[in-house]
Amino acid sequence: MDFETIYQNPRSDDDRERILRDLRAEIGSGNVSSDIADRISSSHGFWMVAERWTVEGKVAALPDVIAWPQSTGDVAKVLRYANDNRIPIIPYGGGSGVVGGCVPRYGGISLDIKRMNKLIEVDEVNLRATVQAGMNGMSFEHELRRRGYTMGHSPQSICCSSVGGWVATNATGHFSTRYGGIEEMLLGLEAVLPTGRTVRGECSPRRSAGPEVYSLFIGSEGTLGVITEVTFKIFPEPEGRFLTSYTYDTIDDSLESVRAIMRRGLRPAVVRIYDKEETKRHFYDYPEAENRVMAVFVIEGEEKVADVEKDECEKICSEYGVCTGEGPVRHWFETRFNVSETSLAPQYGAVFDTIETSVCWSRAPQFYKNTIKAMHSIDGVILASGHASHFYPQGVCFYFTFGGVPPKNQTALEFYQKVWDAAVSSFLENGGHISHHHGIGINRSRWLSRERSSEMIILQKIKQTMDPNNIMNPGLITPLEEGAQ
Ligand SMILES: Cc1cc2nc3c(=O)[nH]c(=O)nc-3n(C[C@H](O)[C@H](O)[C@H](O)COP(=O)(O)OP(=O)(O)OC[C@H]3O[C@@H](n4cnc5c(N)ncnc54)[C@H](O)[C@@H]3O)c2cc1C
Structure with a gap:
């Protein structure tokens, strides 16, 4: 070949x-x-x-x-x-x-590890489930739903990712604002170290007995050992679910309304704010969304409680924007797994990608604007847009998208790296993090030492202790020494 x-x-x-x-x-x-x-x-x-x-x-x-x-x-x-x-x-x-x-x-x-795909136990009394790490995410969620439970973790890639991969990348899902990221769902795990030794740690419901070793595997990206089993929290399937959406004049207004919601301790399961560019791309069937910022909300849980939560969220949103009802949220549910725009681009010579990050509330509006500007400053960029998709009382995750055609004197890779450099430099200069949930891999390795600065030495020591021969995904997270492997 x-x-x-x-x-x-x-x-x-x-x-x-x-x-x-x-x-x-x-x-x-x-x-x-x-x-x-x-x-x-x-x-x-x-x-x-x-x-x-x-x-x-x-x-x-x-x-x-x-x-x-x-x-x-x-x-x-x-x-x-x-x-x-x-x-x-x-x-x-x-x-x-x-x-x-x-x-x-x-x-x-x-x-x-896909052949290690068994559901080991659903513990209904203690609300936890143990599963082999290679199980497909959607199969796991189906098994829980059959029994009347959910994990509350629903990444866009749920059909093509494994439960062990979720832990290894420190993933998060569409419903994270209520249920949390994977780090909040994980109760324990089993992993095999490079020497072949198996370690197991669980902390359920909580303990104070020294640093949790199992938590080292969260975000480890295959560099410390192989995760073989995981125990997650589970939740009874929500009894009630309410949908609502709002449009706003500006991204600032939309962010302010969600900040106020989070500050009050309200926890909608899904909140997604689309800037004007993305609103135009995703909600073109809704005339009321024209030239506006769209936000969709899903509020769920115990019916009566969720009903009150929805009313309170709507009161806050009405101070900043205009209610556009359930329609846009239904549209979001129907299209939320559609990623064709990303995968079609290369065939047409275009370069397209998404970059996620997070930042505290006080910096969020300017952070968004500076990053869009930074991406647009690169020759060849046709499209730069963003949405906010995970929210905390402290801040927000932005998910930026760019698309363009490399100028004549540049390869696709050079162009791609220039846009990434512009975006990630903007994250760091404006007080954000280099990643919110996709991890480091090869792509982000060049910024890790700026993000983790004084902690890098600890990451290296952990790696040397757990994997002294550097066989586990060498070169990822802790860079290889010259001439190694
Ligand atoms: C269309 C699309 C949508 C996505 N949406 C989301 C989203 O909503 N939220 C989100 O967080 N991510 C998302 N992602 C990214 C990706 O799905 C996640 O990073 C996911 O958690 C990876 O799981 P995986 O099983 O596919 O891991 P893999 O891609 O197989 O591996 C990822 C890394 O983890 C390591 N690893 C995998 N399994 C193990 C194991 N058992 N033990 C030790 N190391 C291991 C690998 O070595 C590698 O470094 C999306 C990706 C795509 C393509």
Whole structure:
């Protein structure tokens, strides 16, 4: 097969054959593959840069082999083998990560945990569920709904991501304003360390017994070990659900109204504010939204309580905007998993991506405006827009979108990086964070030391202690030393 590989695999064909043979002996021949189709399919994830390479007939990076462990014991065998032989391990859940976390830049073993997909226990008395880390997110939510529960975690990628991947990336979902991000839902987990040792930690409902080791795996992006089981909080399915929407003259008014809601301790499950550009793109069927900022709200829970909560939210919103009823929210429900605009762009020579971040309330309006301006300042940018999608009493998550066509003297990658640089520099200069929920991966690594500054040394020490041979997703989060791997 004829294609260019961007990151070169340092191992030879003989090395690959040996790894294949050894892993077959460890976990069974049906659970390991070095077929080129399997290697290509675990080479890129959903990172836009890698998608672009695919459209151009290139492959980001090829792992040597794919292993599909069936149990925690299998994971331990693979890790022990890889550690003894200094072979990189790239944990792979749903492959929906958008920052390049699954790209096997140094080859090695892509450890795909999708076959570890059992629901272990739904504990209805204590409101928690334990599940193997490879279970698909939507399958897990279906299992809970069948029993009258929900996890309250509904990322746009729920159909193509795994529950372990959610923890590894510190994910959050559409309903986060009520139910929280994954860090608030996680009660404990089981993970396998690079030496093959299994660790387990749970803290339910709460404890004070030293630092929680399991929490190190939140946002670890496969660099410390493999998450094999997770225990999450669950909630009884909400009895009542109310929908409402408001339009505003300005983004400032919309943010002010939600800040007031959060400050009062009200917790709508979903709040999404679309700037004028995005309102035009998403709510073109609603004339009342023309040239306005649209906000959609979902309020749910115990019927009577949710009803009061909705009334209170509406009172606040009416001080700043105009009610546009349930229609726009129904439209949002119907279209919320549609991502065609992002995936169509590369085929037409356009470059398109989204960048999420968070910032405190006091800086939010100016932060939004400066970032839009910064993205527009890059030659070739046609579109720069944003929405706010996760809210806290302290601040807000903005989700920016850009699109454009690289100027003649620039490659698509150079153009892409210029827009990202402009946006992330604006985040840092305006008091925001470099990411709210997608993580670091390859894409954001160049800004991590600015974000974490004095903490970087601790992250390095943790990595050295837990993974002394640096086999776990090498180069991610803590950079590789020159010449390593
Ligand atoms: C269309 C679309 C919409 C999205 N919407 C959202 C959203 O609403 N909210 C959100 O937070 N994210 C969203 N994402 C990003 C992505 O879905 C999340 O980052 C998700 O949590 C990744 O899970 P995964 O199982 O696909 O992980 P993968 O992509 O397989 O892996 C991501 C990282 O985690 C590591 N990893 C995976 N599994 C394990 C494990 N068991 N143990 C240790 N490390 C592991 C990998 O090595 C990698 O570094 C979206 C992505 C797409 C493509």
